[in-house]
Amino acid sequence: xxxxxxxxxxxxxxxxxxxxxxxxxxxxxxxxxxxxxxxxxxxxxxxxxxxxxxxxxxxxxxxxxxxxxxxxxxxxxxxxxxxxxxxxxxxxxxxxxxxxxxxxxxxxxxxxxxxxxxxxxxxxxxxxxxxxxx
Amino acid sequence: xxxxxxxxxxxxxxxxxxxxxxxxxxxxxxxxxxxxxxxxxxxxxxxxxxxxxxxxxxxxxxxxxxxxxxxxxxxxxxxxxxxxxxxxxxxxxxxxxxxxxxxxxxxxxxxxxxxxxxxxxxxxxxxxxxxxxxxxxxxxxxxxxxxxxxxxxxxxxxxxxxxxxxxxxxxxxxxxxxxxxxxxxxxxxxxxxxxxxxxxxxxxxxxxxxxxxx
Numbered sequence: 545x546x547x548x549x550x551x552x553x554x555x556x557x558x559x560x561x562x563x564x565x566x567x568x569x570x571x572x573x574x575x576x577x578x579x580x581x582x583x584x585x586x587x588x589x590x591x592x593x594x595x596x597x598x599x600x601x602x603x604x605x606x607x608x609x610x611x612x613x614x615x616x617x618x619x620x621x622x623x624x625x626x627x628x629x630x631x632x633x634x635x636x637x638x639x640x641x642x643x644x645x646x647x648x649x650x651x652x653x654x655x656x657x658x659x660x661x662x663x664x665x666x667x668x669x670x671x672x673x674x675x676x677x678x
Numbered sequence: 679x680x681x682x683x684x685x686x687x688x689x690x691x692x693x694x695x696x697x698x699x700x701x702x703x704x705x706x707x708x709x710x711x712x713x714x715x716x717x718x719x720x721x722x723x724x725x726x727x728x729x730x731x732x733x734x735x736x737x738x739x740x741x742x743x744x745x746x747x748x749x750x751x752x753x754x755x756x757x758x759x760x761x762x763x764x765x766x767x768x769x770x771x772x773x774x775x776x777x778x779x780x781x782x783x784x785x786x787x788x789x790x791x792x793x794x795x796x797x798x799x800x801x802x803x804x805x806x807x808x809x810x811x812x813x814x815x816x817x818x819x820x821x822x823x824x825x826x827x828x829x830x831x832x833x834x835x836x837x838x839x840x841x842x843x844x845x846x847x848x849x850x851x852x853x854x855x856x857x858x859x860x861x862x863x864x865x866x867x868x869x870x871x872x873x874x875x876x877x878x879x880x881x882x883x884x885x886x887x888x889x890x891x892x
Contacts, residue, residue, distance in 0.1 A: 567733070570733075570734055570866075573733065573749075574735065574736065574737075574746075574749055577748070627732050628732045628733065631728060631729060631731070631732060631733075632733070635728075635729040635733075638729075639729075639748050644725075644727070644742065644747075644748055644753065645725070645881055647880065647881060648728060648880060
């Protein structure tokens, strides 16, 4: 269960980074629903990380997850810039879900909540695993 | 610990399901177009798509049910084929001069759409009257607008792209801006974005008025 959550959590920023990079290609953005690509990438990456988790032990532990978040976050910031930071990821999710009236603010709040709660869950799960058993 | 995490995941999944399955978040696709023969105008209901406040696009208004529905600055809530019908009803004549091959034009060999000239305005709750469509668009190279009833009904029927107003001349859009010939956006000669200083916030319901020019 924890391994699946770790895989799902870590796949999210990587898929978002890839989605943001694709979003910058105007030709592609005008022709393809990049939201579907983002969700497909997220799913595929989660399955890869979850299935072969023993090869990604360092990425899936707390340090690796934190580094993954920071690197992908920085990448998304550099790719989208300050003005698009709060619209590009939200637009990808909104378009992928086909729920075009969802406000960007709500989606951004959900992303922030998912990232924060997910990190805390992984942190405490990791601490529990490491705690000596009496 | 596993129990708590599992509970949290199930809870979040239920919240997400409840939020995302709610139809209120999906744009309506069935609103009717208002036709006023006396004023010779057609009014299309639409919504602002905040995505294109910063990202360039060539689509000004597209029907949300078409493949380009989410690729335009304003997502129309009425079908583009019905829009074509409505323009014919008010006496507009389609140009039908731009073919799909013209879309492959080089940077200097583009073709401009023909057809009846239209004045395009947008209104919304709280807007200061009818705002010219041009004022809502920021172009990297500004030119005086020349909106035309391009026609293209057959392409609209086969492609189902939903294009109601293209920002440069196009073989698929029912209307286009003839000031920018085909190839303008294809070759990145000009970029268009929505002007967030003029447009209302993302998701706001607006009404696009197409009026036959005198």
